[in-house]
Amino acid sequence: MTSTLKNQITRIHNPSKQEFLNLWKQGQAFIINGVANQWDAYKKWSNDYLISTCGDNLVPVEAYNQTFFQNSNFDYDNFHHLKEMKLKDYLDVVNGNQKDDNISYYMAQLDFNKYFPELIKDILPPKYFTKNLKIMYFFFGFSNKKSTSTTYLHFDDVHNIFAQIRGRKKFILYPPSNYLSFYPPIGDNGSSSAWTTVAWSKVNPAKPDLESYPKFPWQDKIEVILEAGEILYIPPLWWHHVTAIEENISLTFWYPPSIKDLIAQKGFLSTFLQIAPHVIPHLIKSEVKKKLKIISSNQT
Numbered sequence: 001m002t003s004t005l006k007n008q009i010t011r012i013h014n015p016s017k018q019e020f021l022n023l024w025k026q027g028q029a030f031i032i033n034g035v036a037n038q039w040d041a042y043k044k045w046s047n048d049y050l051i052s053t054c055g056d057n058l059v060p061v062e063a064y065n066q067t068f069f070q071n072s073n074f075d076y077d078n079f080h081h082l083k084e085m086k087l088k089d090y091l092d093v094v095n096g097n098q099k100d101d102n103i104s105y106y107m108a109q110l111d112f113n114k115y116f117p118e119l120i121k122d123i124l125p126p127k128y129f130t131k132n133l134k135i136m137y138f139f140f141g142f143s144n145k146k147s148t149s150t151t152y153l154h155f156d157d158v159h160n161i162f163a164q165i166r167g168r169k170k171f172i173l174y175p176p177s178n179y180l181s182f183y184p185p186i187g188d189n190g191s192s193s194a195w196t197t198v199a200w201s202k203v204n205p206a207k208p209d210l211e212s213y214p215k216f217p218w219q220d221k222i223e224v225i226l227e228a229g230e231i232l233y234i235p236p237l238w239w240h241h242v243t244a245i246e247e248n249i250s251l252t253f254w255y256p257p258s259i260k261d262l263i264a265q266k267g268f269l270s271t272f273l274q275i276a277p278h279v280i281p282h283l284i285k286s287e288v289k290k291k292l293k294i295i296s297s298n299q300t
């Protein structure tokens, strides 16, 4: 039923809920096939179909300066800004017809219910978790001569069911070992949001600079090519870096973990206890700063 080679990820075919949970308890990433390839989305979401159903939908697209990652100290707030575009105009960018060559665009992490309500009927959120789905995100990426859609190394605090609908993506995953060896930008100058500061890495795992980041656990990496119709389960707090191999569409399903999961899922509690002393004071400090700013702006 399941198969794993050394340094490779486990793959499982259309698991029952119990089979899913048995694997999930191991606290490892794994791939499910035979599920998302049954959805209408997998069969129908060509560009022509998308243009005819929601081509005029106006959506915020990430636009970022291509030189950003030449800096070694990332200021993630200046990483990208959002530009509103119709889906059909974004498809022009995907096809290489963009005017401003120094900018890379990526239609990433869009609230699926909000921006593409017409497409909801084409999918079937998997029922592996009984608790509520927090949000579904839509991604439309590409790789052409001008740019390759990339999400830099970070972790999330949710169970992530990541469904690849069209095209392929490359993932570089790291199980959460020593938190500081991923070099989050805590303590750097910059105006990044609190979560970005604690959950993003300064290291580019596609070509890690081991002189600047000597403790980076490059040898732990798990490389995965996610094919259309496959689902990747990413446990909370796992680091991941994602690049487009070609034009592709993904949908993610985010489930916040319960307190019980800290005990039930192998490695989760120890990782949580390891990162908490770094992350929690930073999040509290930034919350307090925000409140003080609001109070002082109300007084003036």
Ligand SMILES: O=C(O)CCC(=O)C(=O)O
Pocket (backbone or CB within 6 Å): 108, 139, 150, 151, 156, 160, 162, 240, 242, 243, 250, 252
């Ligand atoms: O697909 C991507 O570009 C990024 C996805 C991701 O980071 C996530 O779902 O947490």
